[in-house]
Amino acid sequence: MPELLRVATAGSVDDGKSTLIGRLLYDSKSLFDDQLDHVERVSRQRGDEYTDLALLTDGLRAEREQGITIDVAYRYFATPRRSFILADTPGHVQYTRNMVTGASTTDAAIILVDARNGMTEQSRRHAVLAALLGVEHVVVCVNKMDLVGWSQEVFDSLVSEFEDFSVRLRIPDLSFIPVSALLGDNVVDASANMPWFDGTPLLRHLEHMHIAGDRNLVDVRLPVQLVVRPHSHEHHDHRGYAGSVAGGVLRAGDRVRVLPSGFETEITQILGPDGPVEEAFPTMSVQVLLADDIDVSRGDMICRPGNMPSITQELDAHVCWMDETSELVPGTMYALKHTTKWARAKVTGIDYRLNTDTLHRDREAGSLTLNDIGRVRLRASVPLFVDAYEHNRETGSFILVDEGTNRTVGAGIVLSRTSA
């Protein structure tokens, strides 16, 4: 069976993201005839000069009318080596929150840059967001190479421009590919027009990307979702602590500590979706059975006695603000969801607002508005069991919800200086 790779595309409006995805699907023979017939027919009706492959992913009427992507569209395709979940995210600055939605779960990000324009404010913003969201692999596709005469010089200068900017960001694996999404060069097939490029085409690059090392197999973290407790004679004593493994490897016989109670006990059995398993690791959904009958419920965390997350009510985090109708200001209270736990949180301070274009930190900022990113301090109503996001995406992330509207208004990324 193939591995699953989650990829998000990002880039400015008109950089050709949807076209690139269309090309990837078309050239890898992942498109169905009826989908293609449909796109060809609509393109013809509109009088386009060529088949607009963007119509494949722009699934909403408003998107097709305006020719822009408003929300994430997910596409699925497979090669013998890997199965891909592609999140086509919006480029328009207004819809940055939807880009963040698509990028939060991804293994790799493709950032498109128009060869004619160089880096734009949006490409810098997307690079910053990918880095903050801990996307390990970033592929910069320099698109529309056909419109700059397949020029190596243009490509090279864009590469150095991007590298100059990204040197201040944490992007462990950064690579560059010159492409023409419209004509297909270096998307699936190598380009005959750019013999000077000695790298691999995009699809091959994605197929061979090494992702096994990206997850945390060291620090055991199992946030408890619910307790499976059958009310039947046959399974009268069954107490299964259900959750998906957020970090580390668990085995029967392991000593574990349960937070917040601090009780220690031993794992007697682990049940996977199809019965007992020897080991559990990220991101398996399991039930853990424990030797002692202790108090464990939703929102608790199972970890190892010598390796625990920080237990804290004080959070120091990057927050991406996603609401157009309100702003984040100190003193405001929100509902906060972290792993399987809801709490309330009060904003105690804004250290700075990050200018994603210049990476300047504005320490005078008194608020965050739509699409702003800032470093924010919060105090939670109950202790949370957190790790720095860079060590664990699951225990290092949270969302803020406006209790007046129930809208998700903020995304939080816990910084390493958070301490007990």
Place this chain on the structure above:
Amino acid sequence: MTRYQLDELDALESESIHIIREVAAEMQRPVMLFSGGKDSVLMLSLALRAFAPAPIPFPVMHIDTGLNFPEVIEFRDRMVEQFGLRLIVASVQDAIDRGLVREEPNGSRNRIQTRVLLEAAEKNGFDALFGGARRDEEKARAKERVFSFRDEFGGWDPKNQRPELWRLYNGRVFPGESVRVFPLSNWTELDVWRYIEHRAVEVPPLYYAAERDVVERDGMLFAVNEFVRPGAEEEVERRRVRYRTMGDANLTAAVESDADTVDKIITEIAATRLTERGATRGDDRVSDSSMEDRKREGYF
């Protein structure tokens, strides 16, 4: 495959179970839509695994259009019996008889079933409704969140969806509002069949190829049954066909196929050049935005 790396099916299975458990833990009154089609059978199978050895802690509901393949209803009832499920049936025929909805001229009950669904959800006070829709089915569905908010009218606002970060699902709603939850969002048709093989999931017999009497309409093959009567001009042929989807019996077409085992179906789907809806659903051929429009009105 590296050690400690889930393969694709195991990753999808765990993701779906995680979603189902989140709903059971956080929502007040969840319900799972169950029609007997392969996606809902898969979803049910995942729900059984999410809570085993305990039973599923919520009921299942069927919006019965009255135009079902009899084999699917038999299958539904057998599953209910076998797994001790609580089944709620909301009947479109009953709603027509009561005057809640009116039959549409084209004979499709696809659109009017939405009213019946919304009425049943309101009457039972459901705040979370699981659906087996997949993002790979259709381009409006490709846009939808896993937890998809619905206002008090059951409406979807695709331009204003809640951001959905990581696996931190936000199911908070006020009274009268609800979420639609799609645990199979990231599955493809091929994944579904591979999983049916992997875990030996039973699906209705109509999915497997057999000799059936068919008529050809608009380039599609419809098996003759109580809802599809051959017209005077139509020629009835005996062909070897199977169903790729289970919609209403009057509008769901069969495809020519020799695939009479799961293994053969997987081979067939891996090679097919048509999407399942494009190949078999007369009701989806209305317009470019028909699915989006129906979803805005509260359709699944």
